[in-house]
Amino acid sequence: MKLGLHVGVAKGLDASVEYAQRLGCSAIQIFSNSPKTYRVAAADGPAYARFKEKRLAAGIDPAAIHTSYLINLASEDPKIVTGSLRLLKNDLAVAPLGGIAYVNTHLGSYGTRDRGAGFVQVVTALEDCLATIPEGVYLVMENSAGAGQLCGGTLEELGAFVRAIGHPQLAVCLDTAHSWAAGYALDTKDGVDRFIAEADREFGLDRLVMFHFNDTEIALGGHRDRHFHIGEGKIGFAGFRALAAHPELRGKMAILETPGDEADDARNMATIKIIFEGALA
Ligand SMILES: [Zn+2]
Numbered sequence: 001m002k003l004g005l006h007v008g009v010a011k012g013l014d015a016s017v018e019y020a021q022r023l024g025c026s027a028i029q030i031f032s033n034s035p036k037t038y039r040v041a042a043a044d045g046p047a048y049a050r051f052k053e054k055r056l057a058a059g060i061d062p063a064a065i066h067t068s069y070l071i072n073l074a075s076e077d078p079k080i081v082t083g084s085l086r087l088l089k090n091d092l093a094v095a096p097l098g099g100i101a102y103v104n105t106h107l108g109s110y111g112t113r114d115r116g117a118g119f120v121q122v123v124t125a126l127e128d129c130l131a132t133i134p135e136g137v138y139l140v141m142e143n144s145a146g147a148g149q150l151c152g153g154t155l156e157e158l159g160a161f162v163r164a165i166g167h168p169q170l171a172v173c174l175d176t177a178h179s180w181a182a183g184y185a186l187d188t189k190d191g192v193d194r195f196i197a198e199a200d201r202e203f204g205l206d207r208l209v210m211f212h213f214n215d216t217e218i219a220l221g222g223h224r225d226r227h228f229h230i231g232e233g234k235i236g237f238a239g240f241r242a243l244a245a246h247p248e249l250r251g252k253m254a255i256l257e258t259p260g261d262e263a264d265d266a267r268n269m270a271t272i273k274i275i276f277e278g279a280l281a
Pocket residue numbers: 066106142
């Protein structure tokens with residue numbers, strides 16, 4: 001698999017590539033903007049062009065943008081939906097500037113509303129984005145921890161979105177910590193095999209373009225979104241080894257969104273690489 005990190009871009013896109021290179025990444029995920037604002041800043045075209053050039057020269061490919069945490073396509077508030085669509089469409093338009101294939105997004109929460117009506121609204125919003133999506137870019141739905149009324153907490157629901165929309169540039173990202181929190185036991189080979197087989201049945205493994213590899217300390221099915229260091233949580237070495245060894249996941253992208261500073265990132269990257277070396281030996 002192509003392994004990498006979510007890298008902050010507070011110091012600029014150039015620095016994000018240097019950071020990923022220093023830590024031995026072969027993939028990268030960034031934010032295009034502050035993830036906590038509805039404001040859309042104009043993209044710096046030349047900076048994204050340099051990002052692409054530098055990234056490809058360093059062998060860091062593919063790349064992903066993680067959209068803003070404020071995005072909620074299922075909201076009952078039309079202002080929130082409009083703002084969410086503006087953010088998502090902006091990231092889809094920015095992606096080709098940096099040669100970025102994947103725009104990974106949370107779908108949002110149904111809140112107190114009827115799930116059926118919310119589902120239809122999310123489908124309409126995704127179709128709206130896909131109608132103008134640039135060539136070579138994929139709109140990637142990330143699974144959620146399934147808390148409360150969060151969208152996309154099950155493989156079945158992600159499959160329902162894929163079946164309802166059917167667009168070839170709609171894809172899926174599975175976050176291991178969210179999956180665990182949603183009740184999928186990824187701490188054994190059997191659990192991982194069942195999970196991947198279900199993903200294949202629901203939306204097909206071609207649609208599964210990326211993973212977020214995060215360990216977690218919360219209880220299985222605890223519906224809380226807490227990321228922890230690779231191999232130091234409940235998923236543990238056995239779970240990540242099973243993912244690493246799974247023959248149908250070869251070549252896919254996996255991004256770590258583990259907590260901490262550069263020393264933690266270096267340790268987590270080293271750990272996941274050791275797991276892969278062991279699993280593939
Ligand atoms: Zn996410």
